[in-house]
Amino acid sequence: MQKQQISVLAKQKKYNALGPCANIFTSINTGSWRLERPEVNYSECVKCGICAMYCPANVITINKTEKECVQFMWDYCKGCGICANECPKSCIAMIEEKEGE
Amino acid sequence: MIDIKSETQGYVAHGVSACAGCGMELIIRNILDVLGDDTTVVIPPGCSALFCGFGKETALKIPAFQGNLENSAAYATGIRAGYRAQGNNHTTVLVYAGDGGTLDIGLQSLSGMMERGEDVLYVCYDNEAYMNTGIQGSSATPFHAWSTTTPAGKNVMKKDLLSIAIAHRVPYCASCSMGNIPDLRHKFEKAKSIQGPRVIHVFSPCPTGWGIKPAKSVEVSRMAIQTGMWILYEYEYGKLKVNIKPKSLEPICTYLKMQKRFKQVTDEQMEELQQLVTANYNKMLKMEKI
Numbered sequence: 319m320q321k322q323q324i325s326v327l328a329k330q331k332k333y334n335a336l337g338p339c340a341n342i343f344t345s346i347n348t349g350s351w352r353l354e355r356p357e358v359n360y361s362e363c364v365k366c367g368i369c370a371m372y373c374p375a376n377v378i379t380i381n382k383t384e385k386e387c388v389q390f391m392w393d394y395c396k397g398c399g400i401c402a403n404e405c406p407k408s409c410i411a412m413i414e415e416k417e418g419e
Numbered sequence: 420m421i422d423i424k425s426e427t428q429g430y431v432a433h434g435v436s437a438c439a440g441c442g443m444e445l446i447i448r449n450i451l452d453v454l455g456d457d458t459t460v461v462i463p464p465g466c467s468a469l470f471c472g473f474g475k476e477t478a479l480k481i482p483a484f485q486g487n488l489e490n491s492a493a494y495a496t497g498i499r500a501g502y503r504a505q506g507n508n509h510t511t512v513l514v515y516a517g518d519g520g521t522l523d524i525g526l527q528s529l530s531g532m533m534e535r536g537e538d539v540l541y542v543c544y545d546n547e548a549y550m551n552t553g554i555q556g557s558s559a560t561p562f563h564a565w566s567t568t569t570p571a572g573k574n575v576m577k578k579d580l581l582s583i584a585i586a587h588r589v590p591y592c593a594s595c596s597m598g599n600i601p602d603l604r605h606k607f608e609k610a611k612s613i614q615g616p617r618v619i620h621v622f623s624p625c626p627t628g629w630g631i632k633p634a635k636s637v638e639v640s641r642m643a644i645q646t647g648m649w650i651l652y653e654y655e656y657g658k659l660k661v662n663i664k665p666k667s668l669e670p671i672c673t674y675l676k677m678q679k680r681f682k683q684v685t686d687e688q689m690e691e692l693q694q695l696v697t698a699n700y701n702k703m704l705k706m707e708k709i
Contacts, residue, residue: 340477344424345434371600372637374445375433391433398439399634412634 345394348375352397354412358388362409369401369410421480430456432478436469440633442597442623442640443467443544447515449600450542453607456481458511459498463491463520466551467544470515489524491516492532495539511540511611518545518559522578533587533616540610540617543580546625554628561648562695563688565680566628572683576695584618585654591615593653596622598640602651602662609655622649630679639677646674647700652707659706671696 365387370378377391378401388410402410427433430451437444443466451458460483462471470478471485486494491514499512516525521543532539548566549555556566556573559580563572584592591613595603603621610617622643624636631639643649644663648671651663671693675681684692 340472340475342422342424342475342477343432343480344476345427345432345478346436348434348436351439372445374437374439374441374448375435376428376431376448377433379428394433396439396633398636399632400440400637403634404637 347393348396349393352415354397355415356401356410357413359409360386362407368404372400372404430480435478438627440626440636442636445597446544446621446623449604450607453604454511454611458513461491461495461514463488463516465517465520467515488520490528491525492528496532496537499537499539514541516543519549519557522558533589536615538614542619544621544623546623548628550625550628562692563684580620589616591655592618594620594651596640596649598637642674645669646671647696648674650703661703661707
């Protein structure tokens, strides 16, 4: 495997790198770890963005123009529950993830 | 050079194999968000090595280098010297090491780096034990805390990294916490603009090793600030400043009872620890006035 990587790097003209090097940027599907899923009560949400600031996986985006303003990337959310714990209005609930849904 | 297979918002991949609720993951996302893509990262083996990736895969869009456990600061010195030889004075060289790689094994190379005054930003994320290898006690493990090598509680105090750094007369050093992200971002913006050795000590809870629920890790770090177990301060060109001063310190039992690693602490030990923590906090407030 190391030889393969060196041969890939040897073709690069811009960089002259020696030794094995990781050059594929990819994400693991950590969404499959999730046991509980955050669910937002949009009628109480004040769009403060604290959940997005403290999300360790950085999977929350706040879209202030839409009604469902808190958007999650379900492929990567690990279901840690920090967003629900940190929400100042306590409007995020953790609900159990059921199989097949 | 880099082959991007999945899109992300920042410079770190969304799906990395850190445990749910890990502080280290949130901290590196914010650091790289502040420092930008003109950064080179040096990472010793440990939990943070997952950002360098496995085999051909990486989780960082910026250049990262994985060295040995004991000489991250020396590697960073070399990278900095290489950049200087190329005429590059703008790239930030960042070391992202754990408490074992900083306070136990890497302390000599860190000390050498600070003595020589190299232009390196050294970050220690402190989860207070060797979490990656199975919760062995390190010199950053607090008084009376359980770990697999201190089953009855550690009987000595935690090493104070920033006092060691201040003794080397570094231009900037600071302590941050996962529980206060705006403060952390502000300190890294300041550190980016300063030349010379900079040391930042970040409090980073480990849900697995501390026996807390993943959802509570931010709450625990905030409670550490409220009780005085972790003081947020910065030292800039000889002047110390305590950034967050709680109106009155909470009793430390609220912090200790949140975690399973302090389960064996007796009332007498708690009283002893309370006195040490209060004395340390008052000492910091006095040092601020010097």
